[in-house]
Structure formats: structure tokens, C-alpha cells
Amino acid sequence: MNQLLQKYPQEIQTILAKYPADRKRSAVMPLLHLAQQEPGYITKQALQEIGEILEMPITDIDSIVGFYTLYHEQPGGRYHVQVCTDLPCALRGADEFLKQLCENIGIKVGETTPDGMVTIEEVKCLAGCHHAPMFQVQGDGDISYHEDQTVESAVELIAKLRDRKEAA
Amino acid sequence: MAKKLVTLRIDEHTLQVPEGMLVVDAARKVNVDIPVFCYHPKMDPVGMCRMCLVDVGRPVIDRATGEVVKEADGSPKIAFGPKLDTACTTPVSEGMVVITNSDKVRAARKEVVEFILTSHPLDCPVCDKGGECPLQNLTMAYGPGTSRFIFDEKMHLAKHVPLGELVWLDRERCIQCGRCVRFQHEVVDDPVIDFFHRGRSLEIITDSEPGFDSVFSGNTTDICPVGALTTADFRFGARPWEMVSAASLCSHCPVGCNITYNVRREAKTGGNMVIKRAMPRQNEGVNEIWMCDKGRLGYHFTESKQRLSEPLVRKGGELVPAGWDEALDLVAQKLREAGSSLTVLAGGRLSNEDLFNLRRLADAAGGQAVLDTHMGGGDLAALAVERGAALIVVNPNETRLDKFATHTLRYNPGELLLTFGGFLESAAGKVFAEAENALVFYGSNGLGLQQSTYLAYAAAELLVKTGHYGKANNGLIPVWPKANSQGAWDMGFRPASNLGDQLRQSKAVYIAASDPAGDDPALAAALDEAKFVIVQDLFLSETAKHADVVLPAAAYTEREGSFTSGDRRVQRYYPAATPRGLARPDFIITAQLAGRLGVELPAAAALVLDQIAAQVPAYAGLSYQKLAEVHEQWPIIGRSDVYYGGTGYENKHGLGVQLPCAAERGEKIDLPAAANPVLPSVPAGSLLVIPVARLYDQGATLRPTALLDGRIARAELALNPETAEKFGLQAGGEALIAAGGWRVQVAVRVDSHLPVGLGLVPRSTGVPVFGPTAVTIEPVQVEIKA
Numbered sequence: 005m006n007q008l009l010q011k012y013p014q015e016i017q018t019i020l021a022k023y024p025a026d027r028k029r030s031a032v033m034p035l036l037h038l039a040q041q042e043p044g045y046i047t048k049q050a051l052q053e054i055g056e057i058l059e060m061p062i063t064d065i066d067s068i069v070g071f072y073t074l075y076h077e078q079p080g081g082r083y084h085v086q087v088c089t090d091l092p093c094a095l096r097g098a099d100e101f102l103k104q105l106c107e108n109i110g111i112k113v114g115e116t117t118p119d120g121m122v123t124i125e126e127v128k129c130l131a132g133c134h135h136a137p138m139f140q141v142q143g144d145g146d147i148s149y150h151e152d153q154t155v156e157s158a159v160e161l162i163a164k165l166r167d168r169k170e171a172a
Numbered sequence: 173m174a175k176k177l178v179t180l181r182i183d184e185h186t187l188q189v190p191e192g193m194l195v196v197d198a199a200r201k202v203n204v205d206i207p208v209f210c211y212h213p214k215m216d217p218v219g220m221c222r223m224c225l226v227d228v229g230r231p232v233i234d235r236a237t238g239e240v241v242k243e244a245d246g247s248p249k250i251a252f253g254p255k256l257d258t259a260c261t262t263p264v265s266e267g268m269v270v271i272t273n274s275d276k277v278r279a280a281r282k283e284v285v286e287f288i289l290t291s292h293p294l295d296c297p298v299c300d301k302g303g304e305c306p307l308q309n310l311t312m313a314y315g316p317g318t319s320r321f322i323f324d325e326k327m328h329l330a331k332h333v334p335l336g337e338l339v340w341l342d343r344e345r346c347i348q349c350g351r352c353v354r355f356q357h358e359v360v361d362d363p364v365i366d367f368f369h370r371g372r373s374l375e376i377i378t379d380s381e382p383g384f385d386s387v388f389s390g391n392t393t394d395i396c397p398v399g400a401l402t403t404a405d406f407r408f409g410a411r412p413w414e415m416v417s418a419a420s421l422c423s424h425c426p427v428g429c430n431i432t433y434n435v436r437r438e439a440k441t442g443g444n445m446v447i448k449r450a451m452p453r454q455n456e457g458v459n460e461i462w463m464c465d466k467g468r469l470g471y472h473f474t475e476s477k478q479r480l481s482e483p484l485v486r487k488g489g490e491l492v493p494a495g496w497d498e499a500l501d502l503v504a505q506k507l508r509e510a511g512s513s514l515t516v517l518a519g520g521r522l523s524n525e526d527l528f529n530l531r532r533l534a535d536a537a538g539g540q541a542v543l544d545t546h547m548g549g550g551d552l553a554a555l556a557v558e559r560g561a562a563l564i565v566v567n568p569n570e571t572r573l574d575k576f577a578t579h580t581l582r583y584n585p586g587e588l589l590l591t592f593g594g595f596l597e598s599a600a601g602k603v604f605a606e607a608e609n610a611l612v613f614y615g616s617n618g619l620g621l622q623q624s625t626y627l628a629y630a631a632a633e634l635l636v637k638t639g640h641y642g643k644a645n646n647g648l649i650p651v652w653p654k655a656n657s658q659g660a661w662d663m664g665f666r667p668a669s670n671l672g673d674q675l676r677q678s679k680a681v682y683i684a685a686s687d688p689a690g691d692d693p694a695l696a697a698a699l700d701e702a703k704f705v706i707v708q709d710l711f712l713s714e715t716a717k718h719a720d721v722v723l724p725a726a727a728y729t730e731r732e733g734s735f736t737s738g739d740r741r742v743q744r745y746y747p748a749a750t751p752r753g754l755a756r757p758d759f760i761i762t763a764q765l766a767g768r769l770g771v772e773l774p775a776a777a778a779l780v781l782d783q784i785a786a787q788v789p790a791y792a793g794l795s796y797q798k799l800a801e802v803h804e805q806w807p808i809i810g811r812s813d814v815y816y817g818g819t820g821y822e823n824k825h826g827l828g829v830q831l832p833c834a835a836e837r838g839e840k841i842d843l844p845a846a847a848n849p850v851l852p853s854v855p856a857g858s859l860l861v862i863p864v865a866r867l868y869d870q871g872a873t874l875r876p877t878a879l880l881d882g883r884i885a886r887a888e889l890a891l892n893p894e895t896a897e898k899f900g901l902q903a904g905g906e907a908l909i910a911a912g913g914w915r916v917q918v919a920v921r922v923d924s925h926l927p928v929g930l931g932l933v934p935r936s937t938g939v940p941v942f943g944p945t946a947v948t949i950e951p952v953q954v955e956i957k958a
Contacts, residue, residue, distance in 0.1 A: 051379065062379040063366045070368035070377070128370060 008053040012038055016057065028058045032068060036075055041145065045076035073127040074142060080123035081116040083143035083165045085158075089126050092133035101137035102126060104155045109162060121166045141165070180268040195259040195270055196224055197807070205813050206272055207281060207310050209288070209397045210349035211260035213807035213817060214461065215358050218261075221288070221349050223310070225256035225280040231267040240267065256280050281314040289319060291327040291372065292398070293344045301399030303412035306815030307347065327372055335365060336383025337882055338404055338465060339393060341376055346400035348374050352392035359462070361575075362386035376400075382882060387867055390468040394452065394461075395818035405469050405879055406449040410436055415448055418748035419825035421735055422450075422467035423521055423728050423873065426652040428737030428828070429459035429467055432821040433729060433748035444750035447471050447729060452820040455827055456805045458741065461820040466867055469877050471729065474749060476876040478711050480724035481753025491712075491722060496754065500761075503682075503721050504768035506704040507537060510680035514539030515702075517675075518665055519686035520654025521873065523733030524742070525780035526758035527656070527663040528788075529773050530684060533762050536771040542674060543665035544686035545653065546863075546935075546942045547616035549628020550661025552648055552841065562607065564600045568618045568862065569932065570925045579603065582927070592630040592846075596637070610640035615651035618862035618932075620943015621667055622849055629846035636843060642833055649739050653865065653935075659736035662788060672698040679703045683715055684758055685725070687872060690714035692940045693914060708761060711872055724755040731757040732777045734799060736831070742791070743828030744799040789839070790831045800826040854946040859899065861889065861909070861931035862944050869936040885934040888919040889949070892926045899949045906952035909933075914940050917952060 009016060015038055023030040032054065039050035046069050055062045069075040073086060087102045106112055106124060116123040132138040135151030139158070143165075150161060175190035182195070185202040197213060199206045209221035229250040232241040241249040250269050256277065259270070271277060289311065296302040329343035350367070353376065357363045364380040378384045393401045415434040422429040430453040438446045450471050452463040483499035484491040507514060516534040518527055520543065534541040565577040574580050579600030595601040604610055612631040616624040631648055632641075640646040652658060668674045671688065675681055675698040683706065689696035690713050699705055699718045707719035716722045730751040734744040756764075763775040774780045778796045785794045802823055809817025834841050854860045866885035868874065874884070889907055891899075901907050903922035908915055909931075916939050926932065931949075933941045941947070 061363045063364050063377065066377060066379045067366035067368055071370060 006053045006056055008035075008039055008050060009057060020057075029060045029064075032058055032060065032065060033072075036065070036069065040075060043079065044082070045079050073125065074147075081121050081143075082168075083122045083141055084125055085122055085139055085141055085162065085165075086125045086127040086130070087139040088128065088130040088132065088136065090129045090133075093136035093138070096133070096136035098137040101153065101155060101158075105158050108155060108159050117162075117166060119166060121168075122162055178264050178266045178268075180264050180266070180270065182270040183273055189264055191264070193264050195226065195228065195257075195262045195264055195268075198264050199259065199270070199272065200808055200816065204272055205816075206259045207306075207314070207813075208260055208815055209306060209310075209347060210351060211816075212351055212354075212395055213809075215351070215354050217258075218350060218354070219258040221347070222258065222284045223281065223288075224259040225284070226259045226277055227252055227271040227274060228257040228259075228262055229253075229269040229271075230265060278314065281310075282316060285311055285315040286319070288347050289315060290321045291344070292347065293326075293331075295345075299342075299345065299399035300402045300407055300409070301345075301396070304814050304819050305399060306397035309812075310815060329375070334383065334404075335376065335378045335401075336380075336385065336389070338469070338879060339384050339389050340402050340404060340407055342400050342402070343375050345398045346374075346376065347398055349397055351395045351397065352376060352401055355392055355395060356386060356388075359391075360386055360388045362388065365392075387464045387466065388462060390465045391452070391462045391818075394820050397815055403449070403468070410434070410448040417451075417821060418729075418746050419453060419821075419823075420450075420729065420745040420748055421655070421743055422463060422470075423655045423735070424466050424470050424871075426650075426655055426658060426738035427458065428655070428735055428741060428743050429463045430455040430743065430823060430827075431463055431467060433471070435748050441750075445748070447474060447749050453825075454805055454809055454820060454823045457827065457830075458737070458743075461807075461809055461817060464867070465880075466874065469879055470874050472878070473710065473873040473876040474727040474729045474752075476711070478876070479727075479752045479755070480710065480712060480716075480722065481755060482724060483754070484712075484716075484719075484722040486720045491717075491719070496756075496764075499721050499723060500764055500768060503706050503723075504765055506680050506706070506720075507533075507682070507765065507769060510537070510539070510678070510704065512538030513677070513679035515542055515674055515678040515681045516540065517542045517544055517671075517681060517683045517686050517688065518660060519544050519684065520652060520657035520660050521728075522656060522660070522685045522758055523728065523777075524656065524659040524663060524736060524784060524791075525733050525777050526684065526762065527660050527665060528780055528784050529759045529762040529766070530682075531664045532773055533682075533766050533769075533771065536766065536769065539678075539680075540668075540674065541663075541665045542668045542671065543657070543660045544671075544688060545657060545660075545667050546621050546624070547619070547650070547653060547657070548621050548625030548667060549614070549632075549648075549650055550652075550658060551666075552628050552632045552843075561609075562603050564604060568930065569864075569927060571617075584927075584930075592627075592634060595634065604634075604640075605638045607640070609643075609645040610635070610638065611645065611647060611649055613649045613651055615865070616653065617864055618944070619849075620863075621669075623943060626846050626849050629844050632841075632843055633846055642836060647833060652738055655737075656735040658738055658740060659734075659742075662736055662790060663784070671695060675699055676701040680706065682706045682708070683719075684708040684762075685710075687713040687715045689718050690872075692942070694940070708758060710755075713872060723761055724753065725761065726751040726755040726757045730755070733757070733759075734777075734781060737828075740790075740831040740833075741828045742794060742799060742831060744796060744826055746825060789837065790834075794829060798829055802827055851944050852946045858946040858948050859891075859895070859931050860929070860944055861933050861941055861947050863935045863939075863941045864932050866934045866936075869934070870938070871936055885937050886919060887916060887937040887939050888921050888934065890921040890923055890926060890932040891930070892928045893922050893924055894928050895926075895931070896920065896922045900951045901949070902951070908950050908952055909939070909947045910949075911941075911945055911947040916940075920951075 019031050019034045035054050051062050051065050089098045113126050137153045138151040141148050177188045178191050179188050182199050189198045196206045206224050208224045229252040231248040232251045234241050243249050331342045333341040335341050356365050364385050365378045368375050368377040393403050415436045417432045420431050420433050422431050432451045432453045433447050434449050435445045435447050450468050454461050482493050485494040514537045516530050531541045562578040564579040565573045566581045614631050635641045681702045705719045706721045707716040708723040708725050729748045736742050760775050763773040766773040784791045810822030868884045901920045905920045907920050933939045
């Protein structure tokens with residue numbers, strides 16, 4: 005039984021309707037976002053089910069999940085703090101920023117705070133080089149940019165995120 | 173229409189090539205090596221690795237006049253780009269000047285190699301690719317002697333990652349060229365491997381079940397420019413420089429893929445030549461530079477411990493070893509006694525030479541030459557794809573071909589010819605009739621001997637009616653179950669309408685490369701009634717166990733010979749390995765027997781072919797020299813530049829000869845009248861099942877390849893969910909199916925793509941279904957253990 009299809013019949017039809025019937029695979033990205041909504045990551049089963057819906061090889065879908073840092077392969081925190089450390093950002097101190105941020109929070113890159121609220125990740129270009137150090141926060145179905153950051157401002161933001169109780 | 177030619181200069185060469193050709197290919201034409209990693213001549217360029225950087229200049233055009241600006245000396249003024257260009261993504265243009273050997277270009281290559289090597293393990297001494305590795309060779313040519321990168325900062329990644337059980341990935345060695353991923357997507361259309369993550373974390377993954385689920389997976393190990401992908405078969409098997417090569421053919425199907433066996437002498441086999449791997453050998457008219465995994469891995473039968481190594485003679489009820497003279501003398505005596513009551517039964521994996529000598533022996537005695545096959549119509553193939561053609565697929569069930577078809581027709585097995593009858597009126601039929609060229613490929617999927625014979629008749633009639641015969645790119649191509657079934661027809665072997673009766677009534681039965689008793693228990697019983705049974709084979713098959721004399725045959729890899737492919741290309745193969753024990757080539761055994769009967773038959777392969785050329789009209793003019801002729805093929809592969817085409821082999825030993833069709837020889841073909849095949853009646857409570865072919869079958873020459881155990885066809889009944897429910901069967905369960913004297917337990921597979929009311933059984937899996945058959949079915953109750 006295709007659980008994804010069962011759970012979101014309306015949403016999936018709306019997404020599929022946006023693309024020509026013989027180009028169904030174009031719907032792979034919105035379907036991945038949909039599948040990620042609840043568990044917070046893409047499960048193996050979701051890969052299978054999206055493959056069935058779009059008649060697409062599972063490996064191709066997995067490859068898309070691997071390419072984009074917006075899709076998560078493993079369970080993580082409610083919020084993903086994704087710091088860009090590509091070359092221009094690194095020249096503006098992003099790598100040192102990330103190192104100190106992690107030390108302050110007490111977790112390593114890729115790890116989640118013990119309360120399960122925040123995961124810190126290192127990602128590729130977020131197109132905000134001139135405002136580095138910068139990061140994006142992904143969670144509660146939303147993405148927000150945080151530019152010209154200092155370790156202090158980031159620590160403060162993460163503390164606020166960890167205090168949130170209900171979804172915004 | 174021929175493409176416009178453009179003239180350009182590459183280093184000191186001036187050349188003319190078709191418009192649109194890439195600089196890297198144009199350079200190859202004049203033997204200028206432009207190193208590449210990601211580019212491959214059989215795939216679209218991607219310009220990812222940057223190894224092919226060259227300096228490209230183009231004539232300066234005066235914008236006002238549109239004329240080429242001239243230098244003071246009258247030569248055209250050339251403007252070079254500010255940076256180097258990738259030769260693999262730059263098409264040639266008129267007046268272009270390409271420089272590949274300047275210091276600037278060499279410096280760029282050195283830098284690219286240095287980057288690629290930043291995290292490469294450089295474990296060449298233990299790498300299977302070492303010795304034929306593009307990266308190793310290009311590092312020697314352009315790489316820096318020492319690295320400027322810090323050793324401790326090298327990335328270390330997993331070195332033994334199985335992508336399924338056939339291909340292994342070494343992530344550290346991967347240079348992310350994407351050739352393997354592109355091959356599976358572009359060339360094969362089996363997108364079962366892909367990139368995962370980005371940048372330095374990029375890796376190759378597979379999520380298919382089983383892993384890397386593609387029958388062409390082995391080709392990725394040929395085109396991998398490093399040792400990242402290796403076959404489980406050859407991994408740590410031998411070093412490339414220890415092996416010599418022998419030109420050969422694949423013996424598993426009638427496509428006739430040209431291959432090379434790499435062999436070396438090994439102490440553990442007593443100094444014999446042993447096959448270490450099979451590699452594709454280029455033949456652009458057949459397999460290009462690829463081969464399937466069945467061919468690549470399916471040579472292990474030649475080295476099986478079960479191979480017969482000496483003649484056996486039945487004494488006191490037991491088969492006991494005997495000398496060749498004793499065995500042959502006995503057989504000759506029995507053949508003399510049998511006279512014209514001799515049946516020679518041969519399988520389609522024998523060479524033309526074997527079949528010709530066997531036929532001559534049968535003729536000399538006045539006996540029958542019978543082909544062991546469940547597919548007919550080979551006499552019509554003398555009616556002898558362009559890419560981009562319309563493809564019409566006619567099958568009872570969904571197949572992979574449907575995806576590529578422009579028209580797909582389904583038929584009920586009983587109404588096959590009705591489908592043909594109305595075909596010309598259908599949309600697909602109109603396309604067929606109006607096509608400039610049309611080929612019909614027919615096989616025996618779901619059909620028995622009678623049905624496939626009628627199918628061949630109907631297809632032939634269709635081709636004649638629409639004028640698609642007697643000229644190049646037109647006609648009928650049988651897709652045979654065996655490599656040389658076509659050769660067997662051409663040498664005069666025909667299937668028996670009732671093989672059981674034929675065997676029962678023979679005073680002597682001489683069986684070569686065929687296992688009727690193993691295929692069908694009814695034929696095993698028939699054999700026991702035959703007076704004297706001689707079996708010539710590689711193994712002690714079921715049939716051999718019923719024999720009075722067993723003669724050990726050499727495998728095709730241990731001798732020379734020729735096969736005729738389904739599209740009637742005659743190709744020769746050469747000896748690769750040392751014969752097993754006292755085993756002898758089939759045609760020599762037959763010649764030695766014939767000699768004892770006073771019939772002189774040639775005992776050298778080349779001489780047999782000379783006689784074939786003299787006696788079989790379609791083969792007139794053929795000789796081993798002719799079959800060995802080659803001409804230059806494009807792309808040029810297999811030379812010192814392994815980086816360009818991969819480690820496949822250049823064809824130096826023969827492209828084979830396409831036989832002329834009957835009309836070209838001025839022969840008239842009598843078309844037999846087609847009739848609708850008779851289907852068995854299906855009583856209430858029974859199910860019609862049809863036999864289907866599987867690539868990984870349980871044939872005697874594939875079973876010994878243990879590596880394929882997980883993928884080999886098993887005895888199963890595949891049916892639609894609705895049909896399964898009707899018979900009380902469950903997916904993953906077992907069932908007993910029975911018909912006319914046999915009962916077999918099979919696995920149940922449920923597939924919603926199958927037609928309702930029809931069961932599919934794979935051939936070769938021990939279920940004696942050779943054509944549409946009505947069977948009774950009962951579910952097997954599975955005991956649930958507490």
C-alpha cells in the first residue's frame with residue numbers, strides 16, 4: 005500500500021496536475037518535500053513510494069535527495085541550522101565561525117542537540133557570500149536566512165529556537 | 173545526407189572532418205592523443221574532468237565585410253581564446269587551429285592531474301586496473317613527481333563497497349567522471365546507479381534490488397578510467413600484463429558478440445592456459461564495444477570440475493573410463509550395425525564445423541540429422557536496424573522493449589496469426605508497409621516449435637507481401653535460443669516433429685551438445701528404448717547418464733571454429749585455453765569416427781570450412797582468411813590510449829562475413845502456407861501456461877557461473893493477481909503444477925502487468941513446458957512453524 009498516496013491524496017494530485025502526464029518525474033522535488041514534512045527526513049519507504057507514483061527508478065530519486073541539502077537522509081532536529089563554508093564564505097571566516105558555534109553549543113557538525121531541537125550542518129553555497137558568515141534555518145516547513153552573523157548572535161538564535169514549543 | 177566537411181588544423185596536421193565533430197574525436201582521426209577521463213566516444217560529452225584542455229584558435233572575421241582578416245603574409249589571422257578550451261565539448265569549425273602540444277597545454281594537464289590525485293590513493297600495486305589504467309598512464313605522462321598536498325589531509329573513503337554482488341566500488345579511487353552513471357542512463361537505459369552527495373563527498377550508489385540490477389553492468393568496469401569499479405569475477409584475479417589475449421565469440425546467444433579472452437598460464441592447473449576474464453572486442457556491426465554480463469561472467473563452465481576429461485564406456489551397467497581407440501572402435505561398430513537407422517541429434521551451441529561433419533556422418537549412413545530446438549523457421553532466415561526506426565513490438569506480455577516501441581500489439585497465444593492477418597490494416601501495419609526498410613525479428617517467447625514455425629511463415633509472408641526482402645536492411649531475423657542455431661539450420665539440421673518417437677525407433681542415437689533427457693523426462697524414457705546411445709558433451713548430463721558411450725568434447729574456448737549469428741553473420745573464434753584432459757573438438761571426434769566407417773572427413777577446422785564453402789551455397793567463397801579480415805572501425809579503441817574508449821579490445825582477428833540472402837543469390841524461396849497454430853484445449857480448472865526466456869537461465873553452460881546464483885531464473889509460475897486468486901495462490905507461495913505425466917513444485921510470482929488467465933514459466937528451470945500447455949494447479953500449504 006502506498007502510504008504517501010494514502011496520506012496526501014489531495015496534495016499529490018495538486019502537485020501532479022502542475023506537470024504534463026508524460027513528464028511526471030518533474031514532480032519529484034515537491035513530492036520529496038511532502039514526504040519529508042512529517043518524519044523530518046526521507047525514509048527508504050518514501051523513496052519507494054515516490055518511485056511508484058512517478059514511475060521513476062529509486063536510485064535516481066535517492067541521487068536527488070543526496071544532491072540537495074534541503075532533503076535529509078537521516079532523522080535530525082526540528083530545526084536544521086545550515087552554515088555555508090564554501091570558499092568565499094570561508095574567506096570571510098565561515099569555517100572558524102562554524103567551529104566556534106559548535107564548541108559553544110556543544111555538538112559536532114551533523115549532530116543534534118540532546119533535546120532534539122537543533123541540528124547543525126555544513127552546506128554548499130547558499131548564495132549569500134557577501135554577508136558571510138551566514139546560515140539558513142530549515143524547520144516547521146519554513147526556511148529563513150541569517151546573514152552577517154557572529155558566534156554570539158547565532159548562539160542566541162539557537163537558544164531561542166530550542167525554547168520554541170509549538171510549531172510556528 | 174552527407175554532412176558538410178570542414179577543414180581545420182590540429183598541431184601539424186591539416187584535416188577535413190564532418191561538421192559538428194568534436195575536436196577530441198577529430199584529433200583521434202589523425203593520431204593526436206588528447207587525454208580524457210570523462211569523455212567517451214559512445215556518450216554525450218560533459219566536460220567534467222578538464223583533462224582535455226587545448227588551445228583553440230579561430231579565424232578573425234571582419235565584422236564590416238564578413239571577410240576573414242589576413243596576416244601580412246596572406247595567411248588568415250587566428251585569434252586564440254584567453255583560456256584553454258575542453259576539446260570534448262568544442263565542435264570543429266572552418267579554419268580552426270588547435271594546439272595540443274604547447275607548454276601552456278602541458279602545464280594545464282599537469283595541474284588537472286595534480287588536482288585529481290589530491291585524494292587518489294595511488295594504490296596501483298594492488299589495484300586491478302594497474303597496467304591498463306588511464307589515470308596511471310596519464311599520471312606517468314603529465315603528473316607531478318611529488319604531490320604538494322599534505323599527505324595527512326587525504327580523504328579516506330570506503331574501499332570495498334559492493335554495488336550488488338557482481339561489481340565492486342572503491343570510493344577512494346573514484347575520480348567522479350560519471351562515465352558509469354552516464355553509460356547506465358544513456359547507453360543502456362537502466363538507471364540503477366547514480367551520484368549521491370556533492371563535491372568531495374560524491375559517491376556512486378545503487379538502490380535497486382538486487383544491487384546494480386542491469387545485465388550490462390560489467391561494461392562500466394571497462395570504461396571506468398580508474399580502478400574504482402571492478403567485477404567480482406576478475407577482482408584480484410590477475411595483473412593485466414601477465415595475460416595474453418585470444419579473440420573469441422560469446423557462445424551464449426545468437427547475437428554473436430565479439431569478445432577477447434584474457435588468459436595466463438597457471439601452476440595450480442598444471443601449467444595450463446586459464447581464462448581469467450572475458451572482455452568485449454570491437455565489432456561495430458554487432459556488439460560495438462559492449463557485452464552483457466552473461467557473456468562476461470558465463471565462461472566458468474569451461475573450467476568446471478564436472479567437465480568430462482576421458483571417454484566412458486558402459487560395462488556391466490556402469491560407465492567406466494576407456495581409451496579413445498576403444499570407445500571410437502565400439503561406436504563405429506554400432507554405427508555400422510545401425511546403418512540408416514541412425515539419428516544424429518545436435519544442439520545449437522556447436523560450431524558450423526562440428527555440425528557440418530556430423531551432418532556428413534549422418535548422410536553417409538543414410539540417417540537423420542536432427543536439431544534439438546523448440547523454435548522453428550530457420551530455413552526462412554535466408555530472406556535476410558537502422559537507428560531511429562519505428563519499432564513495432566508484438567508480444568503476449570509486457571516486455572522491456574515496449575518502452576522503446578512506437579507501436580505495441582498484444583496477442584493471445586492462440587490468436588497470434590490472427591494478429592498477423594489483420595496487421596497490415598492496423599496503424600502499425602501501415603507504418604510497416606510504407607517503411608523504406610523493414611526487419612522482422614521473431615523469437616519463441618511463449619511459443620513452441622509448431623507455433624514459432626508458423627510465426628516464421630507468417631512473418632516471411634508479410635515481408636514478401638510488402639516487398640521487404642532480398643535487399644540490405646530488410647528481411648527476417650530469428651532470435652534463436654542458442655548461439656549457432658542458425659548455423660545448424662544452414663548445415664541441414666532440422667527439428668524432429670516428434671523427437672520421442674524418433675529416438676525410440678533409432679538403432680543408434682548420436683547426441684552432441686544436447687540434453688533431451690535433462691530437459692524432458694519423457695525423452696529420457698524414450699532414450700532408454702533406443703538400442704545404442706552415444707553422447708558427446710562437456711558434462712555428464714542427464715542424457716549422458718543414459719548413454720552407452722560418452723565422448724568428452726573440448727569446450728569452444730579450447731579450439732577454433734565459427735558460428736553463424738541470428739542475422740547470418742559468420743564469425744570465427746580462436747583457441748584460448750588448454751583442452752580439458754583428453755577432450756577433443758567435436759568435429760575431430762566425428763571425423764575420427766567417420767574415418768573408421770570409411771568416410772573421409774576433414775579434421776582441421778579451416779579445411780572443414782573450405783568444404784562448407786564448397787557444399788553449402790550460402791557459404792560459397794568463405795574461408796578462415798576471409799573471416800579474419802578487418803577494416804578500421806570508429807571509434808578507434810583499444811590502443812595505448814585506454815583512456816579514450818576503455819579497456820575493450822580492438823578487433824584484429826576478423827569482423828566476420830554477412831551471408832547474402834537467397835534473393836541476392838538468385839534463389840527462389842518457397843513460402844510454406846501459414847496456418848494458425850493449434851493450442852491445447854484448456855479444461856475448466858486448468859490454466860494455459862507459456863514458456864518464456866530468461867537471460868540468466870539454468871543452461872548447462874551458465875550454471876557453473878556461481879556468481880550469478882542470486883540472479884538465475886528459478887522454477888516459478890508468474891501470473892496476474894486476479895488469476896492467482898482464482899487458483900488460490902499467494903505471492904511468494906509455492907504451487908504444484910502438473911500436466912501429462914509430470915508434476916513440479918514452483919514458486920508463485922504475482923505481477924499485475926501480466927494478462928489475466930495466462931501463466932508464465934521460465935524455460936530451462938526444470939519445468940517441462942516447451943510451448944503453450946494446459947496445466948492443473950494446486951497451492952502448496954506452507955507449514956507455519958511455531
